[in-house]
Structures are given as structure tokens and as C-alpha cells.
Amino acid sequence: MNIFRRLALVILAGLFVLPGHLAAQVTGLKIGYVNVQSVFANSPQLASARAALQEEFSPRQRELVAQQAALKEKQEQIQRDLEVMGAEERSNAQRELIKAERELERASEEFNEDVNLRQNEMFGKVQRALGLQIQAFAVQAGYDLIIGEAVYIRADGPLNITQQVLDALQTTGTGEQ
Numbered sequence: 001m002n003i004f005r006r007l008a009l010v011i012l013a014g015l016f017v018l019p020g021h022l023a024a025q026v027t028g029l030k031i032g033y034v035n036v037q038s039v040f041a042n043s044p045q046l047a048s049a050r051a052a053l054q055e056e057f058s059p060r061q062r063e064l065v066a067q068q069a070a071l072k073e074k075q076e077q078i079q080r081d082l083e084v085m086g087a088e089e090r091s092n093a094q095r096e097l098i099k100a101e102r103e104l105e106r107a108s109e110e111f112n113e114d115v116n117l118r119q120n121e122m123f124g125k126v127q128r129a130l131g132l133q134i135q136a137f138a139v140q141a142g143y144d145l146i147i148g149e150a151v152y153i154r155a156d157g158p159l160n161i162t163q164q165v166l167d168a169l170q171t172t173g174t175g176e177q
Contacts, residue, residue, distance in 0.1 A: 029144050034134055036148040043130055049122040057115055064111055067104050074100065 040046060078093045085093065138146040 030142055031145045031147070032138065032141075032143045034146055034148045036130070036134070039130055039134065040127060043126065045126045045129060046123070049126050053115070053119055053122060056118065057111070060111055060114075064104070064108060067107065071097075071100050071104055 075097060078097060081093075082090065134146065134148070
């Protein structure tokens with residue numbers, strides 16, 4: 001049992017052992033748990049984002065594969081012709097090969113950075129959209145509290161103590177010491 005389920009069980013257990021007058025306030029409380037990671041991983045929005053990323057970056061990926069193949073062919077050709085080359089020609093070919101390897105390595109690194117940045121951007125958008133959809137579902141279904149991994153998604157009614165906390169902060173002053 002993971003820590004988030006334990007936390008949910010502790011919260012639920014706490015609700016059952018509340019003093020009588022407080023328990024009366026939370027009668028009819030509707031609480032739900034959402035495995036946000038599972039929703040994210042299995043959402044059609046994520047599949048769509050992955051497909052968009054594949055479409056966006058596949059031309060560059062094909063180009064990199066073609067560059068790798070050309071470099072390998074060039075290496076093989078130099079290896080075959082090594083015996084018939086003069087010293088200067090051999091040196092030039094090796095320099096050219098090293099330059100091509102560096103360019104390919106740089107292009108690969110740029111590609112990976114671009115993919116990672118774009119992936120983080122798109123996946124972040126999907127996560128935010130799913131969070132809003134979960135919250136809308138909770139409101140529509142009448143849930144007072146929705147718990148997800150490490151965060152609550154929505155709290156309403158007697159569970160929302162935000163105003164009480166703000167009032168307590170107002171009565172204690174600024175809290176500066």
C-alpha cells in the first residue's frame with residue numbers, strides 16, 4: 001500500500017473518530033480518491049500529445065539516422081582506402097571524419113534537448129488540463145473532497161478550512177518576530 005492510500009485511509013479514519021458535534025457537521029460528506037498518475041498515463045490527451053511530438057520530431061530523427069548512416073559509410077570507405085592513401089590524404093580524411101562525428105554528436109544533443117523541452121511543455125499542459133477536468137468532475141458529481149497523490153484536488157463544504165486559517169492568521173497579527 002503506497003503512502004498516498006495510507007494518507008487517505010488516515011484521513012477517512014480521522015473523520016470517523018471526530019467528536020460527536022463535529023461528526024454531525026460532516027454527515028453526508030462525499031470523498032473520493034483519484035490516482036492522478038494513472039489518469040495522466042491512460043488519458044487520450046497524453047496519447048494525442050505523444051503523437052503530436054512524434055509527428056513534429058520524426059523528420060529531424062530521420063535526418064539524424066541518415067547522417068549516422070552516411071558517417072558509418074564514410075568510416076568504412078576510409079578504412080578500405082587507408083592502405084592506398086598518402087600520409088596527407090589520410091590525415092585530411094581523419095580530420096574530416098572527426099569533424100563529421102562532432103557535428104553529428106552536436107546535432108543529436110540539440111535534438112534531444114529540443115525533444116525534452118517540447119515534451120515537458122506539452123505534458124505540463126496535459127497535466128494542467130487533466131487537473132481542471134478532475135476538478136470539474138468533482139464539482140459536477142458533488143464531491144466535497146477529492147484526494148490525489150500528495151495533493152488534494154478539491155475541498156468544499158465543512159472540509160474547507162481556508163477561511164478559518166486566514167481568520168486565525170489575522171487575529172495573531174503578522175507573525176513577525
